[in-house]
Amino acid sequence: MPRIKLGVSSCLLGEEVRFDGGHKYDSWIVDTLGQFAEYIPICPEVGCGLAIPREAMHLVGNKDDYRMLTIKTGIDHTERMLSFCKPTIAALKQERLCGYIFKSKSPSCGLEQVKVYPPYQGVPGKTGIGIYAREFMHEFPLLPVEEEGRLHDAERRENFITRIFIMQRWQQMIDGKVKARDLVRFHTIHKYLIMAHSPQHYREMGKLVAALQKEPLSELLTHYFELLMTACKRQATPSKQQYVLLHILGYFKQDLDAFEKQEMMEILSQYKEGLIPLIVPITLLNHYVRKYDKSYLADQIYLHPHPIELKLLNHA
Numbered sequence: 001m002p003r004i005k006l007g008v009s010s011c012l013l014g015e016e017v018r019f020d021g022g023h024k025y026d027s028w029i030v031d032t033l034g035q036f037a038e039y040i041p042i043c044p045e046v047g048c049g050l051a052i053p054r055e056a057m058h059l060v061g062n063k064d065d066y067r068m069l070t071i072k073t074g075i076d077h078t079e080r081m082l083s084f085c086k087p088t089i090a091a092l093k094q095e096r097l098c099g100y101i102f103k104s105k106s107p108s109c110g111l112e113q114v115k116v117y118p119p120y121q122g123v124p125g126k127t128g129i130g131i132y133a134r135e136f137m138h139e140f141p142l143l144p145v146e147e148e149g150r151l152h153d154a155e156r157r158e159n160f161i162t163r164i165f166i167m168q169r170w171q172q173m174i175d176g177k178v179k180a181r182d183l184v185r186f187h188t189i190h191k192y193l194i195m196a197h198s199p200q201h202y203r204e205m206g207k208l209v210a211a212l213q214k215e216p217l218s219e220l221l222t223h224y225f226e227l228l229m230t231a232c233k234r235q236a237t238p239s240k241q242q243y244v245l246l247h248i249l250g251y252f253k254q255d256l257d258a259f260e261k262q263e264m265m266e267i268l269s270q271y272k273e274g275l276i277p278l279i280v281p282i283t284l285l286n287h288y289v290r291k292y293d294k295s296y297l298a299d300q301i302y303l304h305p306h307p308i309e310l311k312l313l314n315h316a
């Protein structure tokens with residue numbers, strides 16, 4: 001597996017680029033995910049020509065229209081930042097990114113709930129998006145993006161990492177001379193993963209794949225990709241996971257004895273109640289997949305969605 005290419009706010013890697021000359025080193029991003037990632041670090045404030053250290057900035061205006069101003073002297077750096085964004089984001093399109101991790105709360109990099117101050121006085125509303133993050137998302141609406149703060153939440157983290165690896169497999173597929181059969185295979189091996197996030201989207205995507213002979217492949221790929229990324233952004237809840245696990249268990253109807261079936265059902269119900277993590281039923285199912293040589297299941301990304309070293313399925 002080649003390293004997964006991710007954009008990242010430079011300060012999260014420990015680069016001393018913040019307004020006060022400091023950094024916001026995040027050990028999970030650097031030391032854990034970093035084993036599998038190739039980071040493209042960008043500090044938009046330094047990139048647009050501001051010094052280190054520099055006067056701190058904040059967003060000023062209302063939720064629909066705000067500017068980026070220095071806090072004490074009121075210098076407006078919005079146009080400077082926008083001039084940086086255009087060529088930088090255009091260049092990133094050549095990089096084939098699989099995702100982006102932004103620094104939270106920043107007037108440049110924050111993805112959501114960035115404070116927007118009223119022009120004269122009053123309480124700020126948490127309604128803004130950092131200027132660079134906003135421009136980036138406008139150009140990459142389907143790319144997985146997250147903030148480092150939200151990545152501390154186990155479920156959000158798992159969801160984000162699942163999506164960036166889906167993105168990597170998608171890009172590997174479309175980088176070749178993609179044929180209809182490639183999409184069929186992609187859809188097949190992602191079946192249970194997509195179902196765990198959104199059974200409705202899985203059905204809709206199945207109809208698209210069934211219409212492969214009737215529609216131009218390029219249009220179909222675009223539509224399929226939109227559905228794929230929208231589906232997987234939804235949280236895979238314990239109920240949806242249990243539904244998928246039961247489907248997979250059905251493949252072993254003839255193989256498992258009554259005791260093994262009973263044991264598996266107990267594990268599934270303990271998982272749904274939050275007593276044990278998802279990795280427990282997944283590990284047992286993977287054991288049965290190998291033992292009974294179920295090649296269709298062995299290919300299912302659902303049973304190994306990301307590197308085990310990331311321990312993303314280990315939380316109950």
Ligand code: SF4
Binds near residue numbers: 010017019046108
């Ligand atoms: S939050 Fe963004 S702009 Fe601010 S120091 Fe980090 S990378 Fe630079």
